[in-house]
Amino acid sequence: MKPIAKKPSPRRFHQARWDEPVIFELSQTGQRGVLLPPVEAEIEKQVGNPAQKLPEALRRKKPPALPEMSQNQVLRHYVRVSQETLGVDLNIDIGQGTCTMKYNPKINDQLASTPKLTELHPLQDEVTVQGILEIIYRLEGMLKEISGMDRVSLQPGAGSAAIYTNICMIRAYHASRGDAQQRDEVITTIFSHPSNAAAAKVAGYKVITLYPDPDGYPDLEALKAAVSDRTAALLITNPEDTGIFNPHIQEFVDVVHQAGGLCFYDQANANGILGITRAREAGFDACHFNLHKTFSTPHGCGGPGAGASCVTDALAPFLPVPTVEFDGQKYSLNYNRPQSIGKVRPFYGVTPNILRAYAWIMSLGADGLREVSEVAVLNNNYLLKKVLEIRGVSAPYAKGKHRIEQVRYSWEKLTAETGIHSEEMAVRIADFGMHFWTSHHPFVVPEPMTLEPTEAYSKADLDEYVAVLRQMAEEAYTNPEIIKTAPHNSTVHHTHHDPFDDPDEWAVTWRAYLRKTGQTKRE
Structure with missing residues (x-):
């Protein structure tokens, strides 16, 4: 007997609804989750009081006002909060458009939580961390092949940070040629990721935004009118955030190059073009990837992400330090890069997500x-x-x-x-x-x-x-x-949006909220 065909229908759903206070409101004086053992007398005699060895300016005048709670109270709180959220592991999350929400293999989470990674310290001597340096180096090589670029840095902590890294390298490139002051404009499009315009603005550039033609493509004639000897770069997403791929992208690159500008390809959403198109063949000087989108590592509610900045040899001297190098025998960190833009985040990148992305690519292969x-x-x-x-x-x-x-x-x-x-x-x-x-x-x-x-x-x-x-x-x-x-x-509930436009009503932390509502005085 054939099973009866059943049309898909919305399944029954009712989310847990807890009247759950902010964790600071749950604090009870004297409650403890962990009781630390007292320091043994002999140890105290040998070491003394470590706090007294800190410079006076670094010592707290009083202990931090952390919530005081037992372990089971903490567990209940976070389980309840987790039941009031939606996410890719709970529901069909295709509605998070442009963010490439996909399944993150749990085996990769296990890899990233192994003590072989979590117990590494970024200040260890490089000879003791050859394994993770090899992973970084090999992943950079894979992204070079995927993009066609010559060098890659995995130091940026997110996609937007990678865009900012690239615009800083573009600015350094123009400075090395003596025309950074003159080239003070960046061109982008309205359907490119907003991070392009934002990163350029933060870097000090004037931003020119192109709008689409009747078919939804960026307007080539508008680009020609906008380009001048003041153009530092074109920052463009392709396909744009409409899903439309610009078939004239090579012409865009050529127009900007003829004016002496550089071209940056925002590939945060490269999920539909892997192995099909590459930034190099379109003539771009730089591009970036979001490892927490295309390469299936967690978004983590805005962090920790992981970005990859990819550049041609012309921009390679300006990569952030340190770069990971390999001499055929061992991996090393190279800080001796006089034209580098410096560091863009502490240490070498978000290594748990670098490992996840490496594992994801290795499990799939090129095909x-x-x-x-x-x-x-x-x-x-x-x-x-x-x-x-x-x-x-x-x-x-x-x-x-x-x-x-x-x-x-x-x-x-x-x-x-x-x-x-x-x-x-x-x-x-x-x-x-x-x-x-x-x-x-x-x-x-x-x-x-x-x-x-x-x-x-x-x-x-x-x-x-x-x-x-x-x-x-x-x-x-x-x-x-x-x-x-x-x-x-x-x-989910309706929100009152007016405060979003009034910085005087913003409170990004609990203590800031208490101060703004007059419940505590500013210390």
Whole structure:
């Protein structure tokens, strides 16, 4: 007997909802999680009081105000908090568009937690850490092959840090040629990652932003009008955050090179082009990867990520120190690089994620990496077809054409016909244990929804996700109140956005909150 075919439908979901205070509010004077044994008299006699050996300026006037709690209270608190979150290990997380949320193999987590790595100290003599230096060196070699670049640094602690590292090297390159003062402009595009414009601005550049032509491609004529002898670099993502690949990218590079500028390829979302295209063949001088996206290492709620800065020989002298070198016998750290931009983070990079990325690439091999991209593109275009069948959804630009690894959809038609906005839909979907991301501001695509399925999700996963979107769209047309009053099954709630625009109301730590609310005095 054949099993009865069953259409995918949203599964029942109700998230735990705890009235859980901030951990500082749970503190009880005198509670302890660990009781340290007293120092033995003989040891104290030999060593004395270590605190007294610290310079006066480094000594606390009083102990830190840490929460005082027993072990089981700490355990309960963090388990409860964990039950109020969504994530890639809990749900179908294809809605975190542009962030390439994929499965992180647990065996790689075990590798990264081995004492052989965790008990290393970054200040050990390099002869005692040959193993991890070899991993760094070998991973750099793999990324050179994947990108076509000549040198790689794994020192940046995240993708944005890698972008900033590259723009600093570009600035150093122009300084070495004596035209850094003149070349004070950087060109980017509105659908490139916002980190491109942000990193250039932090580095002191004026930023020129190009907007798309009617097909959604960056406007080549606008680029030609923007380029001048003041152009330091082009910073561009391709495919952009719409999933549209720019087929004219070589022309963009040529235009900037003819004006004496350099070109940086933002490959944070390289998930759809591994083994298919390389930055080198498009003529780029530099690129970067996010190991915590494309190469399947954890995002960790904004950290610890890991970035890779990749450059041609022309920019290699400016790489951050130290670089990892190999003479055929041993690995070493080279600080003797007079043109280096210096360090961009402590020590050598986020080594647990470097190890995870190395293991992921090694397990797949070259053919496997290409298959990752082929499946990611297949998943994305299957999802594109299914989502466009839902009432009220469109995919602006490049109509009728395939996309690469993601799509920025629009609920504009649904909003016009029901009054329900994309952000309200994003709150409602949490009632199904899922999530979707709107997009980077500004909302150039009206009422946006950005989805990126990656290679990690099955057809059944995609069908279930589409079923949830379809049900929500039906609700918007037939019972909009259920969306306006969401969430119903989740801990997500409506937020009051006005304070986001008022720095006087920001409180990034608990103690800052207490000071701003007048509950404690500034010390």
